[in-house]
Amino acid sequence: MEISELYDLIGKELAGELSEVEREVLHAWLAQATEEERLVYDEIRLFWQGPKPVANPADTARAFDRLLARIDEAEQPAPAGEPTPQATEADETGGRVVAMPRASRWRRLWLAAASVAVLATGGTVAYRQYAAAHTGAAPLSYEERTNPRGTKSKVLLADGTAVWLNADSHLWFPATFSGARREVYLEGEAFFDVKRNEQMPFVIHVGRHEVRVLGTSFNVKAYQDDDAVETAVVTGRVAFIRAALPAAAKRDTIYVVPDQKVVYSKASHELRVEQVNGLDYAAWNQRSLIFQATPLAEVAKTLERQYNVTVRFEDERLRNCRLTGRFKDQSLREVLRLIEMTRAFDFELHNNSLLIKGLGCDSEAPERLTI
Incomplete structure (x- = not known):
């Protein structure tokens, strides 16, 4: 199993999003894992169960950067004649770095552990900020809008897109859009009226999946404790892009048009399209x-x-x-x-x-x- 697939499965297990098939795959790997691999797995779980880390994505990304710097430092060869030391210390994100031999074979595993930690605690936004800083891209400054239960709100994005955010929902969005895509992150439910821009597609990240449009109006429902993710279209055309399954090499894309709804089942990973009255899915914001x-x-x-x-x-x-x-x-x-x-x-x-x-x-x- 590729290491990226492994920490993706571990991250989903910690978030409570692991399907039965994925759980079997993860348990099969654990059954034949080496002692070092099992140690990393156990430490990731300890990290998750430890003190709550910083909530701000930018702070989490910076803490992740410092964690990787310490891993780099720990891997520097010891002076001749000196024993290879081991380090145990707390990291700034709220977890721990356990006893770690200075050997390059650990780096791949520890990067996986650190990646899962930042994804689980700071979210995809924090990880993308970290990645941007290390690829030369200008990191975006993300704002967060949170609606507790019983409340709704409207958010006007920098490009003129209007977002109605439902109760018990979270939206992360940049102060300004730059690059080839306009990207936001949603947990919960929101109705989008997207300003059309054919040169810069609008992408909504819902977990590991994406909803991609050029300019249209539609509703996205993606609560963590729901059994499915739904996207219903009022105007235009919407692409729902399902993340690659563990045994697949590519993602699946399905297109929906007005008065259609695409439903993704978290348990079976199946996608289906239903005929609906699109306006019914905009009614909650009225x-x-x-x-x-x-x-x-x-x-x-x-x-x-x-x-x-x-x-x-x-x-x-x-x-x-x-x-x-x-x-x-x-x-x-x-x-x-x-x-x-x-x-x-x-x-x-x-x-x-x-x-x-x-x-x-x-x-x-x-x-x-x-x-």
Whole structure:
């Protein structure tokens, strides 16, 4: 296995994004790993579980640079007649550098460990800043917009692109765009109205995948705890670029046009295209909630994010029920009263805790309820 594939798998394991197939591949490697390789793997996990590192991507990138400088220094040959020392010290990103022989065979493994550490703790933005500094490119200054649960916001980017950021979401974007592409990073959900520029494509990084356009309007939903990544198009054409799978040599690209949605399954890695009403996916930034035969488990996630509540089910079978309904600028209690009219559910709402009760639905043929 290539070392890049290895630390990609380890990074996904730490982030909780490892599929069953990838987990089998990683465990197979661990079963035949050398003592040194196993030590690096264990230290990466210790790094992740240790004190929380700096949150600013630029600070993380600089700390990563200092870490690599110490690795370089540790690999310098010792003066003749002196024993090869070992170093153990804390690194600035919050983890540790363990006892490390001065031997070039370690460098490749430690670079992998350091790369996973910075990717896991500082994110792709920090790593790209580090890479830019070491390839002669001018590093970009990234800003972060964070929306907690129950809030939404609009961001106007330097090129005139408008971004509506949904609740419980994060957007990283440069103060100015330069180079061949306009690149931003998203975790959560956002609606984009991209200013057209055929000479500089607009790229949204969602995990290891990309959404690429020239100028169009579309919605991207990419929450870490969701089972899928979705992109729905209102105008123009959008390319969804899936990261290469562990056994593949290239990435897959699928194009979607207005009133289409591409769905990427994190579990199966499958891509599919569905016919939808694109405008429904822009409705949330106009204070509307639209459900189309949506499993109640997904409805619960939406309510948690939009109204900043914790949702529990008295009967787990309720998760299989599917709900169709439209709500416009209504409070949580108003939404719940309307859902109660189906006579399939009861609710208990205390402070920020919502309990959904009811008889449940047949898991083989879930009931479809329309409001």
